[in-house]
Amino acid sequence: MKMNIRQLFDIVGEKRSFSQDFDYTEEELYGGYPFQSPVKCSGEIENRAGVVRLVFHVKFSLNLVCDRCLEPFVREEDLCFEHILVQKLDSDQDEDYILCPGGVLDLDELVRTDVLLELPTKVLCSEDCKGLCEQCGQNLNFGSCKCEKKEIDPRLAVLGQLLDFSEDDSEES
Ligand SMILES: [Zn+2]
Ligand SMILES: [Zn+2]
Known part of the structure; x- marks a missing residue:
C-alpha cells in the first residue's frame, strides 16, 4: 500500500491511523512458508512539532520447524517499529530516516523489510529444547x-x- 501523506508533512499536529493486513504466504523462509495467516499491521503517523513519526505494530503467527528437535510449532509475534519519515534526505541526516518522495510512503516495502529483518536466523521451539x-x-x-x-x-x-x-x-x- 502506498500512502499519500503529504498532508502530514505540511500540517503540524496532523495525525493519521491506519490498519492493513499483508499476505506473506509466498514468502519463503527457513526452508518453508512460515506465514500461513495474514500479517496484521496497525499504526499511526503523527506530525509533532514538524517531525513526522510513524509507529506501527505487526502481529502474526509463524509456522516453524525447530532446528534442533525438528518438531513443527507455531510462534505468535507482536512487534513494534518506529521511524521518522522525511520527504528528502539532507546529507547530514541519519540514514535511518525513511524517505517518502513527494510525500508518498511505501508502507508495504517498509513493513516487509522491518518484519523480515527482525526474524531470528535460528528457530528453536523453546530456548531449552x-x-x-x-x-x-x-x-x-x-x-x-x-x-x-x-x-x-x-x-x-x-x-x-x-x-x-x-x-x-x-x-x-
Ligand atoms: Zn536415544
Ligand atoms: Zn525443539
Whole structure:
C-alpha cells in the first residue's frame, strides 16, 4: 500500500491511523512458508512539532520447524517499529530516516523489510529444547530414551573399552 501523506508533512499536529493486513504466504523462509495467516499491521503517523513519526505494530503467527528437535510449532509475534519519515534526505541526516518522495510512503516495502529483518536466523521451539538423541533419534523433549545416560558400571566400562565401545559423546548442549 502506498500512502499519500503529504498532508502530514505540511500540517503540524496532523495525525493519521491506519490498519492493513499483508499476505506473506509466498514468502519463503527457513526452508518453508512460515506465514500461513495474514500479517496484521496497525499504526499511526503523527506530525509533532514538524517531525513526522510513524509507529506501527505487526502481529502474526509463524509456522516453524525447530532446528534442533525438528518438531513443527507455531510462534505468535507482536512487534513494534518506529521511524521518522522525511520527504528528502539532507546529507547530514541519519540514514535511518525513511524517505517518502513527494510525500508518498511505501508502507508495504517498509513493513516487509522491518518484519523480515527482525526474524531470528535460528528457530528453536523453546530456548531449552533438548533436541534429538543422536543415536536413536528420539525427541528428548518428550522423554528420555534408552540409549541416553548410559551409566556404565565401572567394571563393564573396562569391557566396553576392550570392545572399542567408548566413543560415547552423546553430549549435546
Ligand atoms: Zn525443539
Ligand atoms: Zn536415544
